[in-house]
Amino acid sequence: MRYGVSIKTKTNxxxxxxxxxxxxxxxxxxxSVWQNSIDNNYHIYEICFILIILETMYTAFHWNKGNSxxxxxxxxxxxxxxxxxxxxxxxxxxxxxIRFLSRFLVFPLFMFHFTSQAPMKQxxxxxxxxxxxxxxxxxxxxxxxxFSNVGIIGETxxxxxxxxxxxxxxxxxYYSSPYQCIDWIxxxxxxxxxxxxxxxxxxxxxxxxLLFLTMISKYYEPKKWxxxxxxLALLSxxxxxxxxxxxxxxxxxxxxxxxxKKTQILIAMIAVIVxxxxxxxxxxxxxxxxxxxxxxxxxxxxxxxxxxxxxxGNGYExxxxxxxxxxxxxxxxxxxxxxIFSVLAYxxxxxxxxxxxxxxxxxxxxxKKGDYKLLEFSxxxxxxxxxVIFYTFYINFAIWAFLMCKYRIxxxxxISKGTQ
Numbered sequence: 001m002r003y004g005v006s007i008k009t010k011t012n013x014x015x016x017x018x019x020x021x022x023x024x025x026x027x028x029x030x031x032s033v034w035q036n037s038i039d040n041n042y043h044i045y046e047i048c049f050i051l052i053i054l055e056t057m058y059t060a061f062h063w064n065k066g067n068s069x070x071x072x073x074x075x076x077x078x079x080x081x082x083x084x085x086x087x088x089x090x091x092x093x094x095x096x097x098i099r100f101l102s103r104f105l106v107f108p109l110f111m112f113h114f115t116s117q118a119p120m121k122q123x124x125x126x127x128x129x130x131x132x133x134x135x136x137x138x139x140x141x142x143x144x145x146x147f148s149n150v151g152i153i154g155e156t157x158x159x160x161x162x163x164x165x166x167x168x169x170x171x172x173x174y175y176s177s178p179y180q181c182i183d184w185i186x187x188x189x190x191x192x193x194x195x196x197x198x199x200x201x202x203x204x205x206x207x208x209x210l211l212f213l214t215m216i217s218k219y220y221e222p223k224k225w226x227x228x229x230x231x232l233a234l235l236s237x238x239x240x241x242x243x244x245x246x247x248x249x250x251x252x253x254x255x256x257x258x259x260x261k262k263t264q265i266l267i268a269m270i271a272v273i274v275x276x277x278x279x280x281x282x283x284x285x286x287x288x289x290x291x292x293x294x295x296x297x298x299x300x301x302x303x304x305x306x307x308x309x310x311x312x313g314n315g316y317e318x319x320x321x322x323x324x325x326x327x328x329x330x331x332x333x334x335x336x337x338x339x340i341f342s343v344l345a346y347x348x349x350x351x352x353x354x355x356x357x358x359x360x361x362x363x364x365x366x367x368k369k370g371d372y373k374l375l376e377f378s379x380x381x382x383x384x385x386x387x388v389i390f391y392t393f394y395i396n397f398a399i400w401a402f403l404m405c406k407y408r409i410x411x412x413x414x415i416s417k418g419t420q
Contacts (some may be wrong), residue, residue, distance in 0.1 A: 015062065015122055018055040023129035025051055026395045027137070031201040033167055033175050038160040048394055049102055056109035056128065070115035076404055077108035083353060090312040091347045100316055103392050107354070110401030121219040126398060127186065127212040129222045134209035135226035138233035141194040141202070144174035145236050151190050161205035164199035183237040191235035203239040204388045206230050208395065210249060211380060214373045215402075241387040245380055247274070254377050282402075295337045295387075301325035302341025306348065313348035321345075340385040355385065355396075358403035365407050374406060 366375025
């Protein structure tokens, strides 16, 4: 399956290394078992934070070479920091001050990264390496998941994780949890969670990687082994959201296989019907499960908590208050499962602004420019807000910056600046 044509550019070894290292820790930051290990502190957050600073600042300063920085990036950064300061004063307790700042201060760094004078291939390299790491992890997880479920390989140890307790490890390259199971033809088998704490966390990493693959295809030719590995991993994760997104991916690709507009419209109508039927069937299959009940209860709890203080919320990461709105039958699962209502509950409409503005801009430009890849990217990313909780992932800030810079002059391909 081809998405575009690769564009060659001169390789910058330092920039490539920083892209690769930063992307690796951006993946590990997406709730990997190592980030949540109780027995050992692997400092994933800290290392990721430092690498983001080094990578983005290197890209900005190395390629600008004394040229003035982008005033657009400065303006957006000023607006953003003003908003973050207001949220900080109104919604963040002193106990959460460092945690909040260490996460939400980095967005402007990615803005300067994407508005630098670096070639597009260099700037998108961070997404390229994210895809590479996820593709490798996908194949490892699929092989280990398959072999472990049929009894060819067994656990080589355990790790205590601040999520679901003890996880089985397979030589430190794959993990499994007895609490992450699916019913397969009357038999319960463990779902593929890769190196992450649960299926939804692995699912969102896979979906983001597939989305990045579509956005960078003009500069990095997609490899079939990467696509196949990630699709197989997504299937074995057994996530309804992942299956729905996969149906959307397939539907969009089918539509744009044909150049004739009438044929595209016909295929689009068929694709929409198939996606709707598939989605309803998956939801029907899921509705009697405990996770479905908990997820639906989270929407109600999140709305009730947000309404209590709609403008500036009830306090950053005030999960105790949020839990008071959950059903009394939720003693078995006191976690929260979606991004949008956790953000609204914690920081109200003020805190949700940086989450929705880049997505709205992406949707608007996707429609205006007829860029179906950008539209697909923005809409699926928005759907993930409602289905997975990932509001503290550092990868969000790279996505926000990319969406805010898309179709700016500095983000366009410039033949005279490094592309050959």
